[in-house]
Amino acid sequence: MSRLTPPLGPRDHTTGSPDAIVTLVEYGDFECPHCGAAYPIVKAIQQAMGSKLLFAYRHFPLTRVHPHAEHAAEIAEAAGQHGKFWPMHDLLFENQDALEDEQLVGYAEALKIDPEWAAAALAEGLFEPRVREDFASGVRSGVNGTPTFFINGFRYEGGTNTLLDALMEATIAAPLKSGG
Numbered sequence: 001m002s003r004l005t006p007p008l009g010p011r012d013h014t015t016g017s018p019d020a021i022v023t024l025v026e027y028g029d030f031e032c033p034h035c036g037a038a039y040p041i042v043k044a045i046q047q048a049m050g051s052k053l054l055f056a057y058r059h060f061p062l063t064r065v066h067p068h069a070e071h072a073a074e075i076a077e078a079a080g081q082h083g084k085f086w087p088m089h090d091l092l093f094e095n096q097d098a099l100e101d102e103q104l105v106g107y108a109e110a111l112k113i114d115p116e117w118a119a120a121a122l123a124e125g126l127f128e129p130r131v132r133e134d135f136a137s138g139v140r141s142g143v144n145g146t147p148t149f150f151i152n153g154f155r156y157e158g159g160t161n162t163l164l165d166a167l168m169e170a171t172i173a174a175p176l177k178s179g180g
Helices: 033-052 069-082 083-092 101-111 113-126 128-140 160-180
Strands: 013-016 020-030 052-058 148-151 155-156
Touching: 013 033, 013 083, 020 101, 020 160, 033 052, 033 083, 052 069, 052 128, 069 083, 069 101, 069 113, 069 128, 083 101, 083 113, 101 113, 148 160
Parallel strands: 020 052
Antiparallel strands: 013 052, 020 148, 148 155
């Protein structure tokens, strides 16, 4: 079973309670149709689990098959610099068929991020190193496709239809693990 490398840390984009008993990490690609299909499922899981779940997203753009994925990840990072990673994350998944650079800059503007700055950030590859770091960590963690999920640091091998069950099982097992 593959382990998450590196483990979650302060550089990660997380949402949910930092004191959650279960962590879910997704390596995803904003242009991937499978990630798009998983997006509402993950949202429903977050809603169902509430404070029991900490969710993190790491970039794994599959640029050979998804030519817009790299810049979509970079604009998410640009938004993150303005404290708006999660609103951008949601916009990108809700508009998967509209990921041209001009549209990405428009999403930034919709989130009250200077569109000229956003366009320059994309053109200059300002956030490319950050996206590459996530991709490299995915490779080290055994990720070879998207979406790939990790529950409490271990790769989840099931499908999205059983993800909630696996997370609920992890909430039961969590106190036992910490207790020895």
